[in-house]
Amino acid sequence: MSTTETVMWLLLALVGFAGSALCSGLETGLYRINRVRLAVRAAGEPPDVRARSLQRELERPDRLLASLLIGNNLFNYFGTVGVTALLGVFGFGEIAVIVLSALVITPLLLIFAESLPKEVFRLSSDRLTPRLTPFLVWSRRLYTGVGALPLVVGFGRWASRVVGADPSATVSDSPRERVAALLQESAGDGSITAAQSTLADRALRMGRLTVEEEMVAWRRVRTVPAGLDRERLLDRLASMPYARAPVLDRRGRVVGVLRHADLWLFPDEPIEALIREPARLNGSEPLRVALLQTVASPARCAIIERGRVPLGFATPKDLVEPLTGELPAW
Structure with a gap:
């Protein structure tokens, strides 16, 4: 195998593992990001374009998470193919490749493409996640264009209906309920105190009382x-x-x-x-x-x-x- 092919397989493996790490980290970042801070950044003067774009993506969490799921599996496949080809280049047989994959590659993938990026994004979700919004948007468009995303989202909704769950139950159309959810998230991550959260919740309920x-x-x-x-x-x-x-x-x-x-x-x-x-x-x-x-x-x-x-x-x-x-x- 030529040097060019070796470099190609190496790049494919690196792109695969880096992409897998990015998808894993973004998944945690989307759960951890503070929606109140994001809304403030999106409504600022001048508005933060990436924050506003991320807000629009978060309005469809099923579609967003499905994009990350597709991307993570795709990048994992690229990384695995690249590493397998490289091991073949260095003269390892099929059995040796299987053993090395189980003993070395899988633990490294779990640590550097799963656990580590998730922890990094957990600690810095408000800073990192908006910066990577273009990656989310373009990957979602790509998967939609090839038909993978509609297929995954449609299958998920069908499965939800089969088991009797409402696929849109977590998405509220009520502005009051969305604000309440934002306040609960902020109280959960310490952005506002429990007393402030209680006061805000009472203010929301007061608007409905006669x-x-x-x-x-x-x-x-x-x-x-x-x-x-x-x-x-x-x-x-x-x-x-x-x-x-x-x-x-x-x-x-x-x-x-x-x-x-x-x-x-x-x-x-x-x-x-x-x-x-x-x-x-x-x-x-x-x-x-x-x-x-x-x-x-x-x-x-x-x-x-x-x-x-x-x-x-x-x-x-x-x-x-x-x-x-x-x-x-x-």
Whole structure:
């Protein structure tokens, strides 16, 4: 065998093992990369073109991982063929080639083309993976062009349906769920603290809640009737553990809200002047909207009612606790 052929087989073996190492490392890098940092880089000014391209690839994880699977097997084949040919060049027989492959080549392949690159990418996924995005894109296009990628992806989806699994179960179309997944990933790798992750998760859940889900049901609300004098009002309010009490007319409708402290702060004011108008909500308002209306109302609280029939009562504390957690009474 000529020197040219020897060099050719050597290059084929090196390309095979290097490509296998690259595919193995990228597989780990794609699992480990911080999606929040990637999104920040992609949305920066000027935007990181490779980060944006990697984001698009990650939207189809089945296709991306199938590309790496095809590439890894292909490069392993190149490396094995190259090494086998080189051993033949140096005069080893078929049995010797098999023995050397089992005792030497396989362990080296496992270490330098599998374990080592995976560990390198595990430690430096945010730095290395975006840089190698062009390799991911062009290899995916190549495998698609020759028909290998559609075949592998299609077979994977068929196998998933056969065993009763949803092949798209891990891919969410909901922006809120995607953000939640990003936050969980960031909390998992230490990019944000557990407290920050909890707060962000509460903020996402708060966007789905309505006033009716967080109000105090009317049967639990302590009220006072309109028309009582100051002394009787003080007696009534003294037995209540709350700072405010809705005031009801004879038909049970809410005419306003009275603050206990106002009876002491303004002893010369008539009772009617101390009754403040609450925000009036129907219960379907999102918490953020309801909180703004509640804080802006003179009574700084809200009555939830339909057709003037009261259904519940809410204070800013009730509306903000889904975000902050339980707060002391104020």
